[in-house]
Amino acid sequence: MIERNLLEMPSTDSREHVSTAPLQALERADAPPTRIGRMANELQGSSILRIAAQVRALIAKGEPVVNLTVGDFSPAEFPVPEALVSFISEALHTGETNYPPSTGVPQLRAAVARFYEHRLGLRFGDNGILIAAGARPAIYSTFRVLVDPGDRVVFPVPSWNNFDYCHLVDAQPVTVPCDAASNFLPTADALVQSLRGARMLVLNSPVNPTGSAFDGQALGEICDAVLEENARREAQGWHERPLFVLYDQVYWMLTFGDTRHVHPVGLRPEIAPYTVYVDAISKSFAATGLRVGWVAGPEDVMRGVSNVLGHSGAWAPRAEQIATARLLTDDAVIQRYHADMLRAIRLRLDRLHDHLAAMREAGLPVDVTDATATIYLSARFALKGRRTPDGTVLRDDDGVRAYLLERAGFAAVPFNAFGVRGDTGWFRLSVGAVSLPEIDAVMPRLREAITALSG
Numbered sequence: 001m002i003e004r005n006l007l008e009m010p011s012t013d014s015r016e017h018v019s020t021a022p023l024q025a026l027e028r029a030d031a032p033p034t035r036i037g038r039m040a041n042e043l044q045g046s047s048i049l050r051i052a053a054q055v056r057a058l059i060a061k062g063e064p065v066v067n068l069t070v071g072d073f074s075p076a077e078f079p080v081p082e083a084l085v086s087f088i089s090e091a092l093h094t095g096e097t098n099y100p101p102s103t104g105v106p107q108l109r110a111a112v113a114r115f116y117e118h119r120l121g122l123r124f125g126d127n128g129i130l131i132a133a134g135a136r137p138a139i140y141s142t143f144r145v146l147v148d149p150g151d152r153v154v155f156p157v158p159s160w161n162n163f164d165y166c167h168l169v170d171a172q173p174v175t176v177p178c179d180a181a182s183n184f185l186p187t188a189d190a191l192v193q194s195l196r197g198a199r200m201l202v203l204n205s206p207v208n209p210t211g212s213a214f215d216g217q218a219l220g221e222i223c224d225a226v227l228e229e230n231a232r233r234e235a236q237g238w239h240e241r242p243l244f245v246l247y248d249q250v251y252w253m254l255t256f257g258d259t260r261h262v263h264p265v266g267l268r269p270e271i272a273p274y275t276v277y278v279d280a281i282s283k284s285f286a287a288t289g290l291r292v293g294w295v296a297g298p299e300d301v302m303r304g305v306s307n308v309l310g311h312s313g314a315w316a317p318r319a320e321q322i323a324t325a326r327l328l329t330d331d332a333v334i335q336r337y338h339a340d341m342l343r344a345i346r347l348r349l350d351r352l353h354d355h356l357a358a359m360r361e362a363g364l365p366v367d368v369t370d371a372t373a374t375i376y377l378s379a380r381f382a383l384k385g386r387r388t389p390d391g392t393v394l395r396d397d398d399g400v401r402a403y404l405l406e407r408a409g410f411a412a413v414p415f416n417a418f419g420v421r422g423d424t425g426w427f428r429l430s431v432g433a434v435s436l437p438e439i440d441a442v443m444p445r446l447r448e449a450i451t452a453l454s455g
Contacts, residue, residue: 039404043167047417049399055411066442067433068352071208071375073286074433078344080287081337083330087323088290100318102310104131108325112294113329120252121266122277127299129308131292131321135250135280137314138295138305140165142276143200145304146244147171151199156186158418160208174198175419180426182371184378186212188221195229195243204248205262206255206373208420209428211349213255213373216262223268230274235307244268244301245275250293253284253338255373256346273298281324283375286341286432291326292316325352348431348439349377355443364450365425375432382425386453394453399421407452408445 027029032040055439059065103109109129116122124221128163132138139161147153149170153163157175166173178184182209195201203222206213226243233240245317252261267273280293293316309315316324327333349371356368356379367380368418383400387393388407394400404410420426431439 005128039168039170041450042407043164043368046161046164048413051411051413051417055405058405058409063409064441064445065411066438067411068429068431069411069413070175070433071283071430072288072432073375074332075286076185078341078432080285080290081327081333083333083337084285084290084327086321087326088319091322096319096322098318100131100315100321102315103306104317105127105317105321105325108292108321108328109294111325111328116296118260120263122263122296123223124296125299127293128302129296130302130309131294131316132309133291133314133316134282134288134293135248135278137309137312138280138293139246139248140168141305141308141312141314142246142278142295142301143171144298144308145301146246146276147199152194152197153200153202154191154194154198155202156184156191158184158209158415158420158428159202159204160418162202163419166227167225170227171199174208177420179314179424180367180378180380183212183369185212185214185218186222187218188225191222192225195225197240198243199241200244200246201226202246202248204250206249206251206259207376208374209376209413210368211372211374211376212378213259214262215262216267219262219264220331223264223271226274227268227271242274245271246278247275248278250278250280250403251283252279254342254375255340256349256371259372261373263276268272273344276301280324281327285327285337289319290320290324292320345375345431348434348436349375351436351439352377352379352431353428356437359450360448364447366450377429377431379427379429380425381427381450381451383450384423384425384445385455387455389452393455397425397427400425401427404449408442408449410442410446410449 048070055065055067108131112129113124143165147169152169152174153166153171154176156178159275165175174187176190176194186221226245229243235240247264249263255261264275276295276297278295281290282293351370353368358365359366365382369378371377381400384396385394385395388403394403397416401412401414412429415424415426418448429436
């Protein structure tokens with residue numbers, strides 16, 4: 001079974017939910033103290049990685065499993081750009097193997113600045129961009145710098161790992177549940193009541209896990225709500241610190257069709273003093289293992305982030321930084337690579353969507369969203385309460401997950417691994433590690449597994 005996050009999951013029948021630690025996370029008064037500290041003792045491991053370990057075990061036994069769980073790429077399906085491999089090799093052979101500067105090598109910081117100005121219209125000063133070992137240290141460091149213990153952090157659910165980052169800094173998570181009616185995206189109306197007294201709003205677009213993305217109107221209205229809240233605080237003499245937006249745009253280059261990436265400062269330039277961007281080459285260049293990411297924002301915030309990154313040593317390897325700098329300045333290489341990559345991702349998402357839509361049209365209890373961005377598709381398997389051929393009742397979404405994995409070799413992650421409370425039937429499907437033939441092969445098994453249920 002998937003273990004629940006130790007921070008209580010948000011209620012789907014409430015627009016806002018302030019989470020607290022449940023009773024099972026508290027030590028009995030008469031129990032001896034644990035050998036480790038409270039924070040680590042109560043911190044849960046990743047449910048997604050736990051599911052992935054189960055999938056790997058089945059594959060190791062020779063079971064036919066199509067792995068749609070982990071947000072990663074199979075190098076056989078999505079190799080990194082050949083030029084990037086060459087650039088890394090050259091850097092290694094020329095001796096770029098020592099410590100990089102704690103802020104990142106200057107040529108990469110400059111390359112990111114040029115890349116953002118050219119592609120996104122964003123301008124950052126010399127001290128407005130820092131390099132990190134992927135997006136995770138950048139996110140953690142931003143939490144650590146902006147959020148004090150007890151501060152309120154607002155974020156929509158489903159979303160990725162925000163509960164855990166709140167736990168790490170002892171913040172108070174405030175969740176805003178989203179559903180299929182809003183394409184799993186928050187609206188300004190849903191968020192505005194939660195922003196009063198909050199310290200940070202965490203947004204991600206395009207979204208992990210749902211594959212949806214903000215449009216300009218929706219995100220612009222959210223930015224207006226943040227600006228109005230900060231105007232209120234300013235009018236009161238800044239007795240409250242500002243409300244910041246942490247904008248995770250690590251999937252921004254993976255959009256399809258009419259979807260266009262939008263971001264806060266591009267829509268409302270006046271929000272720049274309150275916005276921190278997090279990004280990486282991990283997803284846009286299938287380079288999850290190379291660990292090159294960055295964080296960009298106001299220089300006073302970046303000074304704090306620099307100190308946290310410096311003391312934690314969460315630096316991207318020097319050779320990979322130098323290679324990434326060269327990659328980001330080569331528009332021709334990027335254009336060729338993304339032409340092939342986006343086509344391959346879209347083919348897989350569309351194939352998966354079409355199979356599931358056909359099941360829906362056939363009357364099976366299946367639903368699926370359209371593919372708009374990322375490597376993810378949201379699909380619903382409304383199978384809770386059904387009975388398996390051996391008489392077992394599927395009592396929750398994790399039971400559904402386990403049944404589809406064992407019966408059909410169909411491996412997916414339920415949304416309750418992303419902060420959704422209860423059993424909605426919605427799952428994240430990731431196509432970064434599968435081929436088109438694998439998708440075609442698993443679908444008859446999935447259909448058979450669903451039709452075999454009764455009740």
